[in-house]
Amino acid sequence: MLNPRLDLLTDYPFTRLRALLDAEPLPAGLTPINLSIGEPQHPMPGFVTEFLTRDLSSLSRYPTPNGTPQLRAACAAWLKRRYALPEGLIDPERQIVALNGSREGLYMIAGVVVPEKKGPKNERPLVLMPNPFYQTYVAAAVTAGAEPYFVAATPENGFLPDFAGLPADVLARTALVYLCSPANPQGTVASLDYLTRLIELARQYDFVIAFDECYAEIYDQVPPPGGLEAALRLSGGKASDDALKNVVVFHSLSKRSSMPGLRSGFCAGDARITQAFIKLRNYGCAGLMMPVAEASAALWQDERHVEENRALYRQKFDMAQNALGNRFGFFRPAGGFYLWLDVGDSEAAAKRLWRQAGIRSLPGLYLTRPENNGEKAGKPYLRLALVADLETTRLALQRIGNVLGG
Structure with missing residues (x-):
């Protein structure tokens, strides 16, 4: 007998994301870039x-x-x-x-x-x-x-x-x-x-x-x-x-x-x-x-490695501001490493980005519940984790702007 309370848990966001994207074809010749998960990819401190x-x-x-x-x-x-x-x-x-x-x-x-x-x-x-x-x-x-x-x-x-x-x-x-x-x-x-x-x-x-x-x-x-x-x-x-x-x-x-x-x-x-x-x-x-x-x-x-880490994220938000600054309700966050973009329909936008640009992103709908204005809190938004290196981030932002802005 399973704990019946577990029925209150919906599918995990990345399980839902796999169901949304994995059957979708990737564009030929493009290396996919994963911005869906907040997994930092900066080099680890050498002394570790x-x-x-x-x-x-x-x-x-x-x-x-x-x-x-x-x-x-x-x-x-x-x-x-x-x-x-x-x-x-x-x-x-x-x-x-x-x-x-x-x-x-x-x-x-x-x-x-x-x-x-x-x-x-x-x-x-x-x-x-x-x-x-x-x-x-x-x-x-x-x-x-x-x-x-x-x-x-x-x-x-x-x-x-x-x-x-x-x-x-x-x-x-x-x-x-x-x-x-x-x-x-x-x-x-x-x-x-x-x-x-x-x-x-x-x-x-x-x-x-x-x-x-x-x-x-x-x-x-x-x-x-x-x-x-x-x-x-x-x-x-x-x-x-x-x-x-x-x-x-x-x-x-x-x-x-x-x-x-x-x-x-x-x-x-x-x-x-x-x-x-x-x-x-x-x-x-x-x-x-x-x-x-x-x-x-x-x-x-x-603290030195933390300051270096922070500087890399600032550079990436500079890139994002230059690439997306007047679109998708862009705002420069005070902290963290995510973009929270208003794209109207986050699932549809995620599918477009994957099919046309090889960008994996997370629909905000998967991070919310409909209670207490949850639809408004999440459905229009797309979460993008700027965790990759600078060049990969630059390329990803260029692809995002081309696909969603087109």
């Missing part, structure tokens, strides 16, 4: 190889469940530098959860914080998420026994979901809110005021916020503020046991360091939540391999 290969004897032993003290210390120190956090706000031993990539943690956090009942009438708890959304949020909500609730992120609200505008009875049932900033797919950055108001709302209605900050180090001009920074503002800048109440953040080396195959990230925040999270992971998850933990610590301690 040394850490991954210098001592493989540790592979004959089980790794420790929560990384190494050196890794946890490196993560906490990076948070302190990046968000100007005071000493003592993050205890590496109690408030850092080492993860096999942030995706694992974003999925598991629902199992940590979603109660059996939440609403005033003991209704099923709700898990709120932006619409468009990252598919892992939905799976996390469903398998934790909650009901996913989609909050539209459209041009009318600056692509930022209006959680505060939801009815009181919805907020009373809410156990968990997911927020990605910079947003996938629109690249919108939530302001410090927005983040602060959301934390105030979470404390008023007693729900947890999972700040998905995996794109936090890919930005155009201004470093995006983060959930810990906003919580600190509410505490008057002082570290205390309640300073991070209801707040956890997730970070990853996949995007920051162009290391998606390393599968390394972490969660940090409210000690009550992180301690429960560590306990759950001890039962069901593998620890990071020792070479991965050592390489990860070194990556969190180095």
